[in-house]
Amino acid sequence: MGFSRYSIFSVIAEALRGHSGWGPAWRDAIPAPKYDVVSVGGGGHGLAAAYYLARHHAVGRIAVVEKGWIGGGNVGRNTTIVRSNYMLPGNAPFYEWSMKLWEGLEQDINYNAMVSQRGVLNLCHTDAQRDAYARRGNSMRLHGIDSELLDLAAVKKMVPYLDYKNARFPIQGGLLQKRGGTVRHDAVAWGYARAADRLGVDIIQNCEVTGIRQQAGRVLGVETTRGFIGAGKVGLACAGHSSQVAAMAGLRLPIESHALQAFVTEGLQPLIDNVITFGAGHFYISQSDKGGLVFGGDIDGYNSYAQRGNLPTIEDVCEGGMALMPMLGRQRLLRHWGGIMDMSMDGSPIIDKTPVQGLYLNAGWCYGGFKATPASGWCFAHLLARDEPHEVAAAYRLDRFAAGYVIDEKGVGAQPNLH
Amino acid sequence: MLQKTDHFDAAQRSPQPFRLPTGGVIDRGEARLFVFDGKTYRGYAGDTLASALLANGIRLVGRSFKYHRPRGILTAGSEEPNALVELRDGARREPNTKATVAELYDGLQATSQHRFPSLKFDLLEVNSLLSPIFAAGFYYKTFMWPASFWEKIYEPLIRRAAGLGRAAGLPDPDIYEKSTAFCDVLVIGGGEAGIAAALQAARSGSRVILCDEDFVLGGRAIGESASLAERIAELQAYPELKILRRTTVFGVYDGGTYGAVERVADHLLKPAPHQPRQRYWKIIAKTSVLATGATERPLVFGNNDRPGAMLSGAVSRYIHRFGVAPGKKAVVFANNDEVAGTLAALRDANIAVAAYVDPRAEISAALRQAATACGATVYTGAAIKTTLGRLAVTGVEIIPADGGVVKLDCDLLAMSGGWNPALQLTSHLDGKPVWDEKIAAFIPGSLPPGMQVTGAAAGDFTNPATQPLWQVRGATGKAFVDFQNDVTANDVKLAKQEGFTSVEHLKRYTTLGMATDQGRTANVNGLGLMAEITAKSIEQTGTTRFRPPYTPVALGALAGAHRGQHFKPRRLTPTHQWATAKNAVFVDAGMWLRAQYFPKPGETDWLQIVTREVTAVRNNVGICDVTTLGKIDIQGRDAAKFLERVYTNGWDNLKLGRARYGLMLREDGFVMDDGTTTRLGDTHYLMTTTTANAGKIFQHLEFCHQWLWPELDVRFISVTDQWAQIAIAGPNSRDTLRSIVDPQFDISNETLPYMGAQELTICDGLRARLFRLSFSGELAYELAVPAGFGNALAQKLMQAGEPFGITPYGTEALGVMRIEKGHPAGNELNGQTTAHDLGMAKLLSQKKDFIGRAMAARPALTDPNRPTLIGLRPVNRADRLRAGSHLLPPGAEAVAKNDQGFVTSVAYSPSLLHWVGLGLLAHGPSRLGEIIRVYDPVRNGDLLAEIVHPVFYDPEGVRLRG
Amino acid sequence: MRINCPYCGERGSEEFAYHGDATVTRPRDGGAGPNAAWIDYVYLRENPSGLHRELWYHASGCQSWLVVTRDLRTHAIARVELARSVALARMEPS
Known part of the structure; x- marks a missing residue:
């Protein structure tokens, strides 16, 4: 029981017998004394890494340990956007690989994560911004990523309800990635968990890591609230709290924790078909399948471990929304919440070994971790299994700051709250 | 406004069949006509849309989210999950408006939503037949094949079936305002407890703000307490006490900051001219008192969602506050003693009560007395199995203590599953509510700094005795836990079966508590049910935490006036007036508005204008405001x-x-x-x-x-703002300046060479600073005067330069000349x-x-492989270069590994008569003379250019030293 | 969030710009080269789940840089000092 494949046939069959046949989506595993690989953090990245490890690498027994319930961190509290419209050579191939994995995800893990390629449109409002988008769009094309530079007429045709008449910063055009879109975020965590579980991965919830046991510079396992768990290799994927967990191994990271707020309105009949990003303020929006308008803006801008934000950012986001789409005025904000981001020093992530042998780091996702989930898992699995970086993640080195090979898409330097 | 028609007249006379002959705090002398689903009805001032609908005997108000089940009015407050309507129409249409809080006004128009073609006959009710398939999370398990069908077929179907009301899709015509207030004590909630707290604070001399979401103060005491008016009168006498009615405190934030929204004009047909629709308040309070009362829980049994099933407190409220009978024959189903008040209200209103049903084996004598006093048969140790009827309740089936089924006719089912303190705001700063067995509800745990909780919000109930009943065993039909999102007890059980047992998983998997009522009637029932079926305590199962806002808030209010042209401030240069008079076209530069170019009569092509301006500077003299x-x-x-x-x-x-x-x-x-x-x-x-x-x-x-x-x-x-600064550039710039610089100052090349500066006076004594700086590459100056003189200076310079044909130039010409000179600017100083x-x-x-x-x-920063500044000129001189193009070796495949750099800035050079560009290219400076491919696929551009030194014009700098 | 500026009094955080960790110190080796001390200074930050000393700038006020001691779990501010005073005190030989 419980291992049936998901499909319309199984759903109908179960409907006929009152759904009595569905088993747990994943086992609530009890920790074994030792694993070959322990992934710390039951978020999207940790679960994806465990799944791809089990699926594509023969590494033995794998466990994911999670301090609360899986999927309760940033994978469950984001604005669900996926895209690969990155410019820099260190980023573009990685995010495109992620997009490719999204495109085949549901069939791969047999879970409908509602990957919806609705198109992601970034608007530009000045000549300089348009030139920067052209640079980025061309760079994407060179990396084999779809991109289109739209002029004003094309933008108007695509999204006629924006403010074209009275805007403080008139819209000039936009950069469109048609393959970008949204994914039902919770389903990503659950889908990977279920698929990993089927391959024998132990998903251990309510198991907080309290220490990382080492001997002679080599990791031995993790101390947890459910006892010591031995591990040949330990992978850390706990974005938001990477500094805390890495500190258990005596590491300091080029990361600050910041709160990013997200917002959803009451459900509405279909209104906004694409993902739209304002270029003259901090605001992006899409509509969920349930009908809520999901939107967000900038991080609050100060270090925080509280999963919530404050009014100045809320106002700033809503002002951006109204400046872009005056039709939003009467739509009601239903809920807002915050997630804790690993803001890195150049705005790009880290997937690398650490100075501690057997300890690996997956961190620094800033506010862009959700779209990266499949590739992050894929590349982290590769690194954990083979001790060498996957080619599309080769730039995400921990020592790039010392060497100067920073990947700074925004060009703001070592100021995490500005990335 | 409503048209005066026969229909209108009929409505004027309409009898309001469910209006009680007396009672309520409505104004029976003030009729209010309104339209629901195209039909006109009459209510009174003081009604809500819900109370007026009930008075007119309308019980079917909406359709549910997933199964399109008929739904009525469950509550009398902002926790309403069912009675959602589209209020108003045109650009003011407000979908998902709760009829229970919409204040009735003359001409109100409301339309039921989420049904097709009509409320009574909804084709999508077919979903109910398919409901065995539509169990919690079913969509995660299907619609995966073929992959390409998701966006094209499945998802559009789901989107259309989901959603609730229709947004107007038009710009919001109303205005909004923001306000900040400071106080010693903020009292949240204007019921009995809130009024008492406000009075106490005001009497001690504190500055108090009292916010109440309702349009009448008094909360549950409205229409029930004789002394209420007196206390309100005392409140109003304190000058330092501000009462904000129709104002919801929606969130608690750091530092004693509270967010609130005042619905200034939502009870009007439309706002008066210049009147905001709503006002967003940021209240900074030293302390606060939470007096938000409590919210009732429904009971979970078969078809508990049918119109006519109503919370017991709402029944009292419709009777006492609005003088409306929610039915003619009632059955009351409750697990607590608070329901005695409802029984009394029913008796006051002469509404027959067929039965009182209570799951408790023993009930207090007082409660039994209250039930029998209204003629009810009392069933203890009993429960309701299901309601009967289709579009409204026509009866119930009771499971008595001794088994079997008792069937009773009724058109109203008053239910009460206990009361939840409305403690939402206590958990906005991560406070964790704690479970109180005594009242079977969560009470506030740790509080935000400076907050106290009082009255029912603190769990302080008059009749606390409650015995939880999370579901009725043996119930038949769908038993709803979350009414709006159509989450049933079976969905919760399925979630458990599939391992989604934690509260966070439960709510995400089943969508329980995620609807527009913020789960206020659903969350605790869901949690209690999960605890029961997992045989755990409520604490072990989890606690409900609340996110702001307390009730949904219009985005327009949070944005205030910051929309359209007022989205961000605009900074004008000191010469703005002059530039406007000169017909300038302006461009945004950050917050600044700068003159981009100055068309002359007949000129239409920007390139032609810019070329003229550049040529004038290169050959003669021009001026440009560089104050920014x-x-x-x-x-x-x-x-x-x-x-x-x-x-x-x-x-x-x-x-x-x-x-x-x-x-x-x-x-x-x-x-x-x-x-x-x-x-x-x-x-x-x-x-x-x-x-x-x-x-x-x-x-x-x-x-x-x-x-x-x-x-x-x-x-x-x-x-920056104190000095206006104007560039005077071109071979005749010195001669132009000579006529305005006071004669005692020598500005010759010897005294004021390139990169020299002088403090001097102009125009007979005006203090000024003259810098010999050149961005254009010509003999040039920048002249600064106190900002207030900037506009006059521009005019003066125009006169002074008239003999030389002086020409104003804008940021475009400035840019062209800096590119010709190879000066890096914003596109090159990009932080990378x-x-x-x-x-x-x-x-x-x-x-x-x-x-x-x-x-x-660091070696990476000086790596010769890094793209380095170069100049570009097209091999075919007629070709136009474009910024953002990438640079590849000619003949190489257009892929990332051959990407060697990009074009940062381009301009048409009037001096060279072709396009020129600056770019960053790997090993750039060592590749001068090489041909490179300029690749711009997003604009279908692909051409060849020669790599040249970035200084195109006067590389020796002879002209600027002239 | 409200910050009690020593010059201006308590003001909303929207008046301030955030810089971050106030515990790092700029090496005084004349910028000799990108050694470990410099890399630490520029790229490594304290990021405690608890009290944090951090730099804020009163951009829309008196333009003072402040050292704010704040709990990153609750946002509660324990102390606000003028950065200049802290910096001068730090320079004095102990």
Whole structure:
């Protein structure tokens, strides 16, 4: 029981017998004394890494340990956007690989994560911004990523309800990635968990890591609230709290924790078909399948471990929304919440070994971790299994700051709250 | 307004069959006509839309989210999950409006939503038949094949079936306002407890703000307490007590900050001219008192969602406050003693009560007495199995203690599953509610700093006895836990079966508590049910935490006036008026509005205009407002020492009256900004920054001084707004200036050479600063005067230059000339470039420490493979270069590994008569003369260009020294 | 969030710009080269789940840099000092 494949046939069959046949989506595993690989953090990245490890690498027994319930961190509290419209050579191939994995995800893990390629449109409002988008769009094309530079007429045709008449910063055009879109975020965590579980991965919830046991510079396992768990290799994927967990191994990271707020309105009949990003303020929006308008803006801008934000950012986001789409005025904000981001020093992530042998780091996702989930898992699995970086993640080195090979898409330097 | 028709007249006379002959705090002398689903009805001032609908016997108000089940009115407050309507129409249409809080006004128009074609006959009710398939999370398990069908077929179907009301899709025609208030005590909630708290605080002399979401103060006491009016009158007498009615405190934030929304004009047909629709309040309170009362829980049994099933407290409220009978024959089903009040209300209203059903084996004598007093048969140890009927309740089936089924007719089912303190705001700052067995509800745990909780919100109930009943065993039909999202008890069970047992998983998997009622009637029932079926305590199962807002808030209110042209402030240059008179076309430069170019009559092509302006400057003289560049006045004994540390190049030898170009890095070694700094006195300097970075550089200087080098004697002040600065550029610039500079000042090349500066007077005594700086590459000056004289100066310069045909030029011409001269600007100073990249390595002093020195020495920052500044000119001179194009070796495949750089800036050069470009190219400076492919697929561009030195025009700088 | 500026009194955080960790110190080796001390200074930050000393700038006020001691879990501010005073005190030989 419980291992049936998901499909319309199984759903109908179960409907006929009152759904009595569905088993747990994943086992609530009890920790074994030792694993070959322990992934710390039951978020999207940790679960994806465990799944791809089990699926594509023969590494033995794998466990994911999670301090609360899986999927309760940033994978469950984001604005669900996926895209690969990155410019820099260190980023573009990685995010495109992620997009490719999204495109085949549901069939791969047999879970409908509602990957919806609705198109992601970034608007530009000045000549300089348009030139920067052209640079980025061309760079994407060179990396084999779809991109289109739209002029004003094309933008108007695509999204006629924006403010074209009275805007403080008139819209000039936009950069469109048609393959970008949204994914039902919770389903990503659950889908990977279920698929990993089927391959024998132990998903251990309510198991907080309290220490990382080492001997002679080599990791031995993790101390947890459910006892010591031995591990040949330990992978850390706990974005938001990477500094805390890495500190258990005596590491300091080029990361600050910041709160990013997200917002959803009451459900509405279909209104906004694409993902739209304002270029003259901090605001992006899409509509969920349930009908809520999901939107967000900038991080609050100060270090925080509280999963919530404050009014100045809320106002700033809503002002951006109204400046872009005056039709939003009467739509009601239903809920807002915050997630804790690993803001890195150049705005790009880290997937690398650490100075501690057997300890690996997956961190620094800033506010862009959700779209990266499949590739992050894929590349982290590769690194954990083979001790060498996957080619599309080769730039995400921990020592790039010392060497100067920073990947700074925004060009703001070592100021995490500005990335 | 409503048309005066026969229909209208009929409505005027309409009898309101469910209006009680007396009672309520409505104004029976003030009729209010309204339209629901195209039909006109009558209510009274003081009604809500819900009470007026009930008075008219309308019980079917909406359809449910997933199964399109008929739904009525469950509550009498902002927790309503069912009775959602589209209020108003046209651009003012407000979907998902709760009829239970919509204040009735004359001409109100409401339409039921989420049904097709009509409320009574909804085709999508077919979903109910398919409901065995539509169990919790079913969509995660299907619609996966084939992959391409998701966006095209499945998802559009789901989207259309989901959603609730229709947004107008038109710009919101109303205006909004923001306001900030400070107080000693903020009282949240204007019921009995809130009024008492406000009075107590006011009597002690505190500044008090009392916010109540309702349009009448008193909460549950409205229509039930004789002394209410007296207490409200006392409140109103305190001058330091502000009462905000129709105002919901929606969130608690850090530092004693509370967000609130006042619905200023939502009870009007439309706002009066210049009246905001709503006002967003930011209230900063030293302390607060939460007096938000409690919210009732439904009971979970078969078809508990049918119109006519109503919370017991709402039944009382409709009777006492609105003088409305929610039915003619009632059955009451409750698990607590608070329901005695409802039984009394039913008796007051002469509504027959067929039965009182209570799951408790024993009930208090008082409660039994209350039930029998209204003629009810009392069933203890019993429960309701299901309601009967289709579009409304026509009866119930009771499971008595001794088994079997009792069937009773009724049109109203008053239910009460207990009361939840409305403690939402206590958990906005991460406070964790705690479970109280005594009242079977969560009570506030740790509170936000400065908050107290009082009354029912604190769990202080008059009749606390409650015995939880999370579901009725043996119930038949769908038993709803979350009414709006159509989450049933079976969905919760399925979630458990599939391992989604934690509260977070439960709510995400089943969508329980995620609807527009914020789960206020659903969350605790869901949690209790999960605890029961997992045989755990409520604590072990989890706790409900609440996110703001308390009730949904219009985005327009949170944005206030910041929309359209008022989205951000606009900074005008001192010469704006002059430029406007000169027919300038303006462009945004950050917040600034700058003249982009100045069309002459008949000129339509921007390129033609810009070319004319450039040609005029190159051959003659032109003026351009450059005030927007940041200007920072720096004074102090250690000013030079300070400049040494923030600029990469040397400053200790800058002579008085001389300016120097300076380059600044960030501490990470990348270029931050550039500009010139002039020495105006022994210890007095004037720094200029780029327009974009003016604020940032000022902040940086203060950081360096206050935090890094507090020992230095130096001070800064921004004077960007104090001085108007105009560039006068071209071979005739000196001659133009001579006629306005006062004659005692010598501005000859000898006295004022290139990069010289002078403080002098112009126009017979006006204080001014003259800098011989050139961005254009011509003989050029920048003349600064106190900002108020800027506009006059522009006019004066135009007169002075008239003999030379002086020409105003804008930012486009400025840009063209800087590109011809190969000066890096915004597109090159993009935060990703190093001094080496920009050909300025020689400005990195080897003799001193400066910001960024250490990190600029990292090998990656000087790697010759890094794209470095070069010039480009098209091989085919007619070709147009475009910024953002990438640079590839000719003939190489257009893939990332062959990407060697990109074009940063382009211009049509009137001097060279073809397009020129600046770019960043790997090994650039060693490749001069090479041909490169300029690849621009997003604009279908693909051409060849020659790599040249970035200075296209007068590379020796002869002209600017002339 | 409200910050009690020593010059201006209590103001909303929207008036301030955030810089971050106030515990790092700029090496005083004249910018000799990108050694470990410099890399630490520029790229490594304290990021405690608890009290944090951090730099804020009163951009829309008196333009003072402040050292704010704040709990990153609750946002509660324990102390606000002028950065200049802290910096001067730090320079004095102990």
